[in-house]
Amino acid sequence: MSTKLKIGLFGFGCVGSGLYEVLNQSNLLNASIEKIVVKDPTKKRNLPASNFSYDPNSILDDPSINLVVELIDDADAAYEIVTTAIRKGKNVVSANKKLIAEHLAELLVLKDEFGVSFLYEAAVCASIPVIRNLEEYYNNDSLAGIEGICNGTTNYILTRLNNELKSLPAGKQAFDLVLEDAQKAGFAESDPTLDIDGFDSKYKLQILILHTFGLKTIPEDVLNLGIRHIKTDDILFAQEKGLKLRLVSFARKINDKVVAFVAPLFVKSDSFAYDINNEFNGVSIEALFSDKQVFTGKGAGSFPTASAVLSDISALQYGYKYEYKKLVNASSLAQDFELKVFVSADNVAALGKIKLLEVEEQFTSHNYAYKVGRINVSQLTHGLYRNNPDLFIAFYSESEISINNDLLAN
Numbered sequence: 001m002s003t004k005l006k007i008g009l010f011g012f013g014c015v016g017s018g019l020y021e022v023l024n025q026s027n028l029l030n031a032s033i034e035k036i037v038v039k040d041p042t043k044k045r046n047l048p049a050s051n052f053s054y055d056p057n058s059i060l061d062d063p064s065i066n067l068v069v070e071l072i073d074d075a076d077a078a079y080e081i082v083t084t085a086i087r088k089g090k091n092v093v094s095a096n097k098k099l100i101a102e103h104l105a106e107l108l109v110l111k112d113e114f115g116v117s118f119l120y121e122a123a124v125c126a127s128i129p130v131i132r133n134l135e136e137y138y139n140n141d142s143l144a145g146i147e148g149i150c151n152g153t154t155n156y157i158l159t160r161l162n163n164e165l166k167s168l169p170a171g172k173q174a175f176d177l178v179l180e181d182a183q184k185a186g187f188a189e190s191d192p193t194l195d196i197d198g199f200d201s202k203y204k205l206q207i208l209i210l211h212t213f214g215l216k217t218i219p220e221d222v223l224n225l226g227i228r229h230i231k232t233d234d235i236l237f238a239q240e241k242g243l244k245l246r247l248v249s250f251a252r253k254i255n256d257k258v259v260a261f262v263a264p265l266f267v268k269s270d271s272f273a274y275d276i277n278n279e280f281n282g283v284s285i286e287a288l289f290s291d292k293q294v295f296t297g298k299g300a301g302s303f304p305t306a307s308a309v310l311s312d313i314s315a316l317q318y319g320y321k322y323e324y325k326k327l328v329n330a331s332s333l334a335q336d337f338e339l340k341v342f343v344s345a346d347n348v349a350a351l352g353k354i355k356l357l358e359v360e361e362q363f364t365s366h367n368y369a370y371k372v373g374r375i376n377v378s379q380l381t382h383g384l385y386r387n388n389p390d391l392f393i394a395f396y397s398e399s400e401i402s403i404n405n406d407l408l409a410n
């Protein structure tokens, strides 16, 4: 028997209004939106004003509402809404990866304490059904690794840089131009930091790591390198080797430790990531017995994201909860590891400061230089490398990764 779901919806923007439409068009008869809370009373809406409230308590204090769907764009306010709803015994569906990644451990304890369900399929790659698959389908087969293109904005930028290299201005200007276009087209936020510096991809990776390896992380645990400092010469370097650059969320089990990072990766034509273009997302799951399986689809947008929210609502009709069975045998995160890296700079002197373990290849001209070699990734967590506007850093997807046991012991 399914439970009648009385929904209190927070947010009526891109995803919230999409959910309203999708729910109306679906045959989910046993769920209805009872109240909608938004923020700005002056905003014009496509529904009568009587549908909206600006008081969160109109939902949170209403005992008849048994499901809160949180679709707002403010992670701090979302934290208050979600934790209050759980404490009041309401099930919660959210699409807010930042909120979830920043408060993972606390949210898991809280939802158990109050015996409610907390679902968030839309938070990772929107319409791609990855979380429930990791929870249910990949419940028994041991997982070796997961890789995803989880951010449409950066994938759109990298695709255009690759495809239009000849017609774009040289150096860093090409990136600035394409980012501006992405903002105009609505693919990128006016403050693009979370996307282009890899934070958005990292929040999603943290959620994937939880459901793949049963590992709870905080954002500071996982390295994120972005694409802000990419230059046309870097794209040319990739093309000359038959490679493409993609911003990848990466996690793999090596010797019982999980190696995880977000970074631009050079990918070969046989990699799933090579053919994920424009604003599309893709996730490759590697299991012990079923080998690699790839999911691709729309990682953003009103209806695609709403469809994942709808799927969570539908699952809740039958009391679905994530069971987090993998938490029991969770491995730990590798603190340091070594792999093949590419570092480039248009300020040639800046490159001299990078210490590689072995240099395989290098090039220097008056306005561009690069080095390829192996590096201890812990070096890159220092501000000197991470936020240095002179340096673009990318990893090699196929390179052997070794865990630095000396550093692990510290």
Ligand SMILES: NC(=O)c1ccc[n+]([C@@H]2O[C@H](COP(=O)([O-])OP(=O)(O)OC[C@H]3O[C@@H](n4cnc5c(N)ncnc54)[C@H](OP(=O)(O)O)[C@@H]3O)[C@@H](O)[C@H]2O)c1
Binding pocket: 010, 011, 012, 013, 014, 015, 016, 037, 038, 039, 040, 041, 043, 071, 072, 073, 074, 077, 095, 096, 097, 122, 123, 126, 299, 300, 301, 302, 305
């Ligand atoms: N857009 C996508 O493609 C996508 C994909 C996957 C996940 N998500 C996630 O989905 C969530 C919503 O994103 P969105 O793109 O729909 O955002 P959006 O279009 O900017 O809409 C945000 C909505 O949240 C409301 N809001 C903001 N602060 C609020 C508060 N304190 N109380 C009540 N309402 C508040 C806004 O109210 P007003 O209307 O009054 O301004 C607006 O209706 C975010 O967590 C986002 O990361 C989005």
